[in-house]
Structures are given as C-alpha cells and as structure tokens.
Amino acid sequence: MVNKRRRKDKKLRYLSYVSRFIVLFLFVFLINGSLSGFKLGGFSIITPPEGFMYIVSNPEYSIFKIILYMAPWIIGTILLGRVFCGYICPVGLIIDIGVSIRDRITGRKLISRRKLTINGNYIIYVGGIIFLIIISMNVFLHSQFLNWTVSPFADFIKVLYSFPYLSIELIFLILILALSIIYPRLWCRAFCPAGFVFTILSILNKKKLLSFVIDEKLCTECGICGLVCPVGVCPLDQSPACVYCLECCDRCPVNAIKLKFIGPSEIVTSEKKARKIPVIE
Amino acid sequence: MIINGEKVNRRTVLKLLGGSALIAILPIALSDITKGRCYKKPLRPPGVLNDDEFLSNCIRCGACIKVCPTNGLRPATMEYGIKNLGTPVLEGYCKIYCLACIDYCPVEALKKVEVEEIKLGNAYIDQLKCILCMRCYNECPFKAVKKDEKGYLFIDNEICKGCNLCRVICPVDAITIEPCD
Numbered sequence: 330m331v332n333k334r335r336r337k338d339k340k341l342r343y344l345s346y347v348s349r350f351i352v353l354f355l356f357v358f359l360i361n362g363s364l365s366g367f368k369l370g371g372f373s374i375i376t377p378p379e380g381f382m383y384i385v386s387n388p389e390y391s392i393f394k395i396i397l398y399m400a401p402w403i404i405g406t407i408l409l410g411r412v413f414c415g416y417i418c419p420v421g422l423i424i425d426i427g428v429s430i431r432d433r434i435t436g437r438k439l440i441s442r443r444k445l446t447i448n449g450n451y452i453i454y455v456g457g458i459i460f461l462i463i464i465s466m467n468v469f470l471h472s473q474f475l476n477w478t479v480s481p482f483a484d485f486i487k488v489l490y491s492f493p494y495l496s497i498e499l500i501f502l503i504l505i506l507a508l509s510i511i512y513p514r515l516w517c518r519a520f521c522p523a524g525f526v527f528t529i530l531s532i533l534n535k536k537k538l539l540s541f542v543i544d545e546k547l548c549t550e551c552g553i554c555g556l557v558c559p560v561g562v563c564p565l566d567q568s569p570a571c572v573y574c575l576e577c578c579d580r581c582p583v584n585a586i587k588l589k590f591i592g593p594s595e596i597v598t599s600e601k602k603a604r605k606i607p608v609i610e
Numbered sequence: 611m612i613i614n615g616e617k618v619n620r621r622t623v624l625k626l627l628g629g630s631a632l633i634a635i636l637p638i639a640l641s642d643i644t645k646g647r648c649y650k651k652p653l654r655p656p657g658v659l660n661d662d663e664f665l666s667n668c669i670r671c672g673a674c675i676k677v678c679p680t681n682g683l684r685p686a687t688m689e690y691g692i693k694n695l696g697t698p699v700l701e702g703y704c705k706i707y708c709l710a711c712i713d714y715c716p717v718e719a720l721k722k723v724e725v726e727e728i729k730l731g732n733a734y735i736d737q738l739k740c741i742l743c744m745r746c747y748n749e750c751p752f753k754a755v756k757k758d759e760k761g762y763l764f765i766d767n768e769i770c771k772g773c774n775l776c777r778v779i780c781p782v783d784a785i786t787i788e789p790c791d
C-alpha cells in the first residue's frame with residue numbers, strides 16, 4: 330500500500346520533468362513565439378507580468394483585451410495554484426537539472442536553508458519590490474525596456490537567435506542557474522516577478538483543486554518536509570507559494586503526505602503547526 | 611495585515627512602499643545618463659509606424675524574430691542602448707511582402723500595414739567605396755538602384771523601401787541604411 334503510493338508520486342515527479350521538456354521543445358522548435366507571448370490559432374496568450382506591464386506603459390490600449398490575453402494563465406493559476414512554475418516554466422527545468430547534477434557530483438542531497446525564508450513569505454518581499462520597481466520605471470519612461478528581467482521565458486529564444494554574440498539574456502540565465510545551484514529555486518521563490526504574480530493570484534482561492542493531505546496517524550512531525558521544500562514552504566501550510574514539485578511527498582520518511590486532486594484541504598491542529606519548523610543551525 | 615497566512619507589520623509594509631518609491635526615482639537618473647550617449651539607431655521590421663509607440667507596445671517576446679523566413683531579425687544588444695534591449699532589429703534583409711512578423715505579433719505592437727506603405731529606411735551609396743560590381747543593381751527587388759550619366763550607381767529613395775538586401779550583399783560595405791521613424 331505504502332509502496333504503491335510512493336510509486337504514484339514518483340510518476341508525478343517524472344510528469345513534471347516531461348511536461349517541462351515538452352514545453353521547452355514546443356517553444357524552441359514549433360510554436361511561433363515564446364512563453365511570454367505567442368499566438369495560437371489567431372488568439373494571443375501572454376503571461377501576466379508582461380500584461381500588467383503593457384497596461385501600465387500603454388494606457389490607451391484596451392485593458393479588457395490584454396486581460397483576455399492573460400486569461401488562460403490567470404484562470405489556471407486561480408484554480409490550481411502555481412502549477413505554471415512547477416510544470417510549465419522552462420527556467421524551473423534548468424534550475425532542477427542544475428540541482429540534480431550538483432547532487433550527483435557531491436553525492437548528497439543538500440537541504441534548502443530555512444534561514445533564507447523570512448516567515449516563509451520571502452517571495453512577497455523581494456519579488457514584490459522588484460515587480461513594483463520595474464512597473465514604476467515603465468510608467469516614467471513609456472517603454473517596456475526592463476521586460477527582459479521580468480520574463481526569462483523569452484530569453485531562451487533571444488539567446489538562440491543572437492548566438493554568436495554574448496547577449497545580456499544569456500548572462501542573466503547563467504546567473505539564475507548559478508544562484509540556484511547554491512540555493513535551489515531561490516530565484517523562483519524570492520526574485521521572479523512572474524512567480525510573485527502567480528502567488529498573489531493563488532492567494533485569491535483558498536480551496537484549490539490541488540491540495541496536500543497529511544495522514545495524522547503516520548506523521549511523526551519530524552519537519553523534513555519543510556526543510557526539503559525548494560520554495561521554503563511547508564505542506565502543512567497549504568501555502569500559495571507551493572509549486573507542486575512533490576519533493577515533500579518523495580522525501581517523507583513515513584509517506585504521510587499525499588497530493589489530493591479535488592476536495593477540501595485537511596485542517597491541521599494548531600499545536601502541530603507550532604511544531605512544524607525545527608531550528609537547525 | 612496578513613500576507614501568506616502570517617502577520618506582517620504595518621511598519622514593514624510602509625518600508626516596502628517607501629523603498630520602492632525611492633528606487634522608482636532611479637529611471638529618471640538612468641535616462642539622464644543614457645541621453646548623452648550616441649547609440650546606433652535600430653532598423654525596425656515593417657509595421658513600426660512610430661518608434662516610441664513601438665517601444666511602449668513591444669513585450670519583447672521574440673515572436674517576430676522567430677517567424678522571420680529570412681532570419682533577418684535579431685534581438686537588439688547593448689549597442690542599440692538599454693531602451694531597445696531585446697526588441698527586433700533588422701540585420702539581415704526583409705522580403706517586404708511576406709508580413710509574417712505582423713501576423714504573429716501577439717499584442718499588435720507591429721501594426722497591420724499595406725505593402726505599398728512600407729518604408730523602413732533610406733539607402734545611400736558611398737561613391738568612394740563603390741567598386742561598381744553591379745550586385746545591388748542586379749539584385750534590388752524594386753529596381754531602386756539606378757545609373758547616372760557617368761555610370762555611377764545611386765539609389766532612388768522614392769522607390770527604395772529600405773529592405774536591407776543591398777547592404778547585406780554589398781562586398782565592400784559601401785551602402786548605409788538610415789532608418790526612418
């Protein structure tokens with residue numbers, strides 16, 4: 330019984346890799362455009378940070394139209410949470426591959442440092458500030474020239490097409506990768522403006538379609554799930570910052586955590602919540 | 611105020627807002643620094659009517675760069691200045707009539723235009739460099755390159771659409787294209 334569930338979670342983890350590889354392949358070879366903006370069958374889809382930036386820097390354009398363009402990502406995030414970051418974003422893929430290579434080389438699995446997340450909502454602090462700065466710059470200059478920092482999704486294509494020359498986008502991607510090798514997914518949880526927007530959107534819905542259920546009979550409150558989480562949250566929180574990477578399900582020593590697709594999230598007693606973060610120096 | 615299920619002080623929220631407002635003044639300083647410098651003026655793909663308007667519309671997604679059948683479009687690097695970073699720049703040649711970049715622009719930064727209206731720039735031949743190899747004369751799709759009575763080549767800018775083909779094939783770099791707004 331226990332083994333069966335573990336295998337199922339493993340399958341989901343592979344699915345996250347496969348889907349991100351497929352997305353990367355599609356956007357490099359088949360779809361005309363990049364993840365930050367493309368046209369499919371006459372209908373254009375753009376990611377929310379670009380959309381908000383567009384509305385701010387260009388108020389004459391119909392806002393309704395831009396919201397319509399962002400609708401697939403917005404609705405998906407409100408329903409499912411930050412699935413975009415875990416199952417679609419190719420930047421997350423290069424980060425995960427970098428981390429797994431690091432683990433192979435060093436032969437151990439480093440745990441992310443809980444210290445870096447201030448109260449678990451670091452993402453609100455830094456990502457929010459960066460997003461506000463960038464948006465306010467565009468108000469002053471009437472140009473979206475800082476868009477390359479907002480979305481590294483388009484950078485893959487720009488790096489490919491300016492290949493012989495060293496582009497700023499390539500330096501940017503290498504910096505993200507280097508940062509993530511030291512602290513896994515620190516970019517996603519603290520700096521990515523798209524991640525910030527998706528977190529805010531997933532706060533809007535408390536009862537998501539995807540939620541974690543913890544078997545209270547099995548749980549020993551060891552706190553490994555919180556330590557192991559790449560975005561620095563704990564499955565007990567049902568946090569909006571969760572990217573559903575299922576690292577916690579995979580590493581739980583007693584297999585007490587599982588992902589539930591539809592249904593209410595399990596309420597955790599207050600004394601358990603108080604003990605969830607062990608202090609490790 | 612409660613964010614993410616945990617309490618955030620009013621003081622930290624005020625700090626956050628104040629800090630971001632402080633750094634928002636940064637672009638003014640930044641624009642002053644970049645104003646004095648002379649950057650290359652980018653040659654844009656068809657559909658750009660006004661360069662400032664285009665800059666505020668373009669979301670730098672790279673769709674036009676990807677669909678261009680001649681691979682003529684490149685993302686702008688730092689030699690075009692910070693403002694133009696990542697925007698499409700015509701460095702190869704443009705077929706003029708295909709308009710694929712306009713069709714695939716997701717946010718209508720490239721406006722729909724008639725083929726006859728397209729004018730990307732004006733071309734000039736440097737007579738000191740020209741070796742009269744006649745490549746541009748033979749290859750120009752609009753027959754804009756003409757001979758004067760002494761046999762020298764010149765470009766009739768009323769016919770020329772600035773497609774960049776002559777500049778790409780010129781063996782001695784005698785042709786310059788000045789982009790028009």
